[in-house]
Each structure stands twice: as structure tokens, then as C-alpha cells.
Amino acid sequence: MTLVAFGTYDSAKHPRIGIVVDGLRERGADVRELNRPLGFSTAERVRMLQQPWRLPALGWRLLARWTALARDARALRRDEGEPDAVLVGYLGHFDVLLARRLFRRSAIVLDHLVFAGDTAEDRGAAGVRVRLLRALDRRAIASADIVLVDTEEHEAMLPEGARGVHVPVGARAEWFAARRPEPADDRPLSLVFFGLFTPLQGAVVIAEAIAAARAAGADFTATIVGTGQDHAAARAIAGDVEGVRWVDWVAPDALPALVAAHDVCLGIFGESGKALRVVPNKVYEGSAAGCAIVTSDTPPQRAALGDAAVLTPPGDAAALADAIADLSRDRSRVAELRAAASAASQRYRAAEIVAPLAARLRDLA
Missing domain, CATH: 3.40.50.2000 (Glycogen Phosphorylase B;)
Structure with a gap:
């Protein structure tokens, strides 16, 4: 054909x-x-x-x-x-x-x-x-x-x-090729988010959760990549949080390696109708790169990953903050999630x- x-x-x-x-x-x-x-x-x-x-x-x-x-x-x-x-x-x-x-x-x-x-x-x-x-x-x-x-x-x-x-x-082959060996667990949990900061992505929810988790004493770092509609609001909330790095742009060919260098890839957390109907590219790409996935509990995302991800209610910054704090204290759970997401990604x-x-x-x- x-x-x-x-x-x-x-x-x-x-x-x-x-x-x-x-x-x-x-x-x-x-x-x-x-x-x-x-x-x-x-x-x-x-x-x-x-x-x-x-x-x-x-x-x-x-x-x-x-x-x-x-x-x-x-x-x-x-x-x-x-x-x-x-x-x-x-x-x-x-x-x-x-x-x-x-x-x-x-x-x-x-x-x-x-x-x-x-x-x-x-x-x-x-x-x-x-x-x-x-x-x-x-x-x-x-x-x-x-x-x-x-x-x-x-x-x-x-x-x-x-x-x-x-x-x-x-996900394309370069995301699978970017996987790295499991890192030592004697360093802070590392999170990554990348996107266009549209409402469905819930960047403000992510910022609120990062600020709350840090205030509660959770030990982690975060890399936030991208700009867009909700970028200013998100940065106003978490721009000064210790350990958070804001990067406006990363070349597409460099993005897989950057994501793979982190423990956890954050998905989307918006509450709009569209947010409840999608599985974002970052969920597929982050799992292909060997990250643990934390994203919102919606029917399509649950169908795609099920128990291979931590799923929190859409729009719930407190629940996301709790998930970040829990993973920062339980590195064995992070390793389990990384392995589960990697296995699930083979279907994609x-x-x-x-x-x-x-x-x-x-x-x-």
C-alpha cells in the first residue's frame, strides 16, 4: 500500500x-x-x-x-x-x-x-x-x-x-532511547513538567501543589519547561519556591534527554471538558523516557496507564501536593512506578x- x-x-x-x-x-x-x-x-x-x-x-x-x-x-x-x-x-x-x-x-x-x-x-x-x-x-x-x-x-x-x-x-523512538538507569536514591526527588501552559494542563494547579509540598517540608526539585496562557499565573505562585527551575524553551531534540533525567513527569491537572477527554503527549513521552507518571484521574488516562501512574483528582492542588510529598519520602515507590510506566509504554x-x-x-x- x-x-x-x-x-x-x-x-x-x-x-x-x-x-x-x-x-x-x-x-x-x-x-x-x-x-x-x-x-x-x-x-x-x-x-x-x-x-x-x-x-x-x-x-x-x-x-x-x-x-x-x-x-x-x-x-x-x-x-x-x-x-x-x-x-x-x-x-x-x-x-x-x-x-x-x-x-x-x-x-x-x-x-x-x-x-x-x-x-x-x-x-x-x-x-x-x-x-x-x-x-x-x-x-x-x-x-x-x-x-x-x-x-x-x-x-x-x-x-x-x-x-x-x-x-x-x-511516543517516538527517541523518547524510548532516552531512558537512563535508575539513579541513586540519596538525592531529592526530581520532577519535570513541560507544556504550553494551556488551561487543560493545569499549570496553576501544579504551581500551587509545588508551593504547598515545599511548605510542608517535602524534599524535591522541579524543572518547569515552557510558556503560554497560564505561565505568568503559575510563576507568580511558585516562581520563588526553592529548588524550582523555570525554562522557557527547550529544543525538541533535547527534550527527551532532559525529561529522562528526572524521576517524575507531571501530566495534566485541568478540569475543563477537554482536560477530561485527553491523554497528553507528556504522559506517553514521560513514561517512554522511564519517568514515574503523576497525572489527573480521568477516564482516558486511567485507561491508558491504570496502576502504572499516580492519579489525583483534576484541579485538586492539595491532592497533588500530597502525592509529591509521599513520593519524596518513598523512593522505592518511585522505582516501582518508573518500572510500571516503562512497561506500560511498550503498548504505545x-x-x-x-x-x-x-x-x-x-x-x-
Whole structure:
């Protein structure tokens, strides 16, 4: 089977599409990439969708990328014929419309990791803008023959008639390669969090928990990586806490090693509807890197990790502070959790997570 990964995605910033491509290749698929990255971050794209006056910048850049993609597609069809399937990468709400037009005889697969309306609502949008973005979601989904979603909860959000396939986010090979031997237990517990500081991530909850755990005498260090919507609020709470290091940015190729150098990777702790429906990339990546995982107790995260993680109630800073304090005192428990998370992560290697998609594509052949 020949497949084309198509669109304006950026797999360095958003690794999901890279994981799917890796997995399909490992399963023997011939995957070509027609990729012209748009160059906007997720936060910038969402901001544009929330603030219509910013859309011309998106429109002009999108037009330039689409012109190049159309040229690439014509060359591909001329030299190699029509592919069996076209995989439209993450944040492909507009790209899928172009793919449908360019590859009329191919199966179109949309990686719908993000529902635009749901994401905008999680970040504070409301009213007409959210309704328009939900309409965009419906249009994008209707343009695809197969729609990839990352959790069963997201699959339940698909419109009636959509052909959804549940493909967890997983982790790329470099995260598994970053694992380090179990460190000596004669040093403070080390925590790491990395993200975009969106509401679903619960960065303020993390900051409150870190401050409370330190005030209660817990012995630990923490590395907090990233910036975003809730960064200022989180730093106002825990910016001066002893042993906490704030890092605005880490290059994607350096992030696995940085995370693997810590004992515990913190997941998400928000309370929004979206926060209750996702398993964040950091949970898969942190477990692949050999960290113990502490994250919120939500149905998809419990299904993904179960007893291989410490799960605390969403939005509950006190419970998270208690979990941090308990682990700082019980290093044998940390070692158990690291081993359990590492074992669980084997289910989320690239070739494993794409098995349902590979089966669906075989059915179409």
C-alpha cells in the first residue's frame, strides 16, 4: 500500500503525525511525505481563529503553502500514480479540504487530534466563534474517509456516520532511547513538567501543589519547561519556591534527554471538558523516557496507564501536593512506578498504536 502524509504540519513541534508515519513505515507501508510546514504554533493558530483580524496572515501563508503542495501533488501523480491513501497531519482542518480536491481517487485519512471548537472553548473563547469552529470541525471530518482520534472520548464526539479510528498519541523512538538507569536514591526527588501552559494542563494547579509540598517540608526539585496562557499565573505562585527551575524553551531534540533525567513527569491537572477527554503527549513521552507518571484521574488516562501512574483528582492542588510529598519520602515507590510506566509504554510504541489504522487501510485496499 502506498500512502502520502500530506499538509502543513510540523512534526518537530507536533510529533503526533511523525509517530503515525513511523508506525506505518514499521508495518511495511510505503509512506511519502508532501509537507510544507505552515510555521505557526498551535497557540498562534488558535489565537487567529479566536481573533478574526489575524486571519489574513494565516490566509496568505496558507495560500503559499497550498500552492506548493498542489505542485508537489501533481508531480507525485505524474511520476508514481495515485496513492492508495492520503494522511492529513495534525491541525489539518483546512489541509483536508485541499487533499480531498487533489486526490479524488485516494482514501483521505484525517488525523483529528484537536477539535477546533473544543480547543478554543478550553482556552476561553465562547459564542459565535466557538460555533464557527465547531462547523469547521464538521466540515473537515466530512471531507475524510477515515478520522483518527486519540481517545474513546474524542471518538464519541464525532458526528454520526464518521468512520473513526482510535489511535493513541504514543511516543517516538527517541523518547524510548532516552531512558537512563535508575539513579541513586540519596538525592531529592526530581520532577519535570513541560507544556504550553494551556488551561487543560493545569499549570496553576501544579504551581500551587509545588508551593504547598515545599511548605510542608517535602524534599524535591522541579524543572518547569515552557510558556503560554497560564505561565505568568503559575510563576507568580511558585516562581520563588526553592529548588524550582523555570525554562522557557527547550529544543525538541533535547527534550527527551532532559525529561529522562528526572524521576517524575507531571501530566495534566485541568478540569475543563477537554482536560477530561485527553491523554497528553507528556504522559506517553514521560513514561517512554522511564519517568514515574503523576497525572489527573480521568477516564482516558486511567485507561491508558491504570496502576502504572499516580492519579489525583483534576484541579485538586492539595491532592497533588500530597502525592509529591509521599513520593519524596518513598523512593522505592518511585522505582516501582518508573518500572510500571516503562512497561506500560511498550503498548504505545509507534508500530503498536497504528495497528487499528493499518487494519482499516487494509480493508479499503
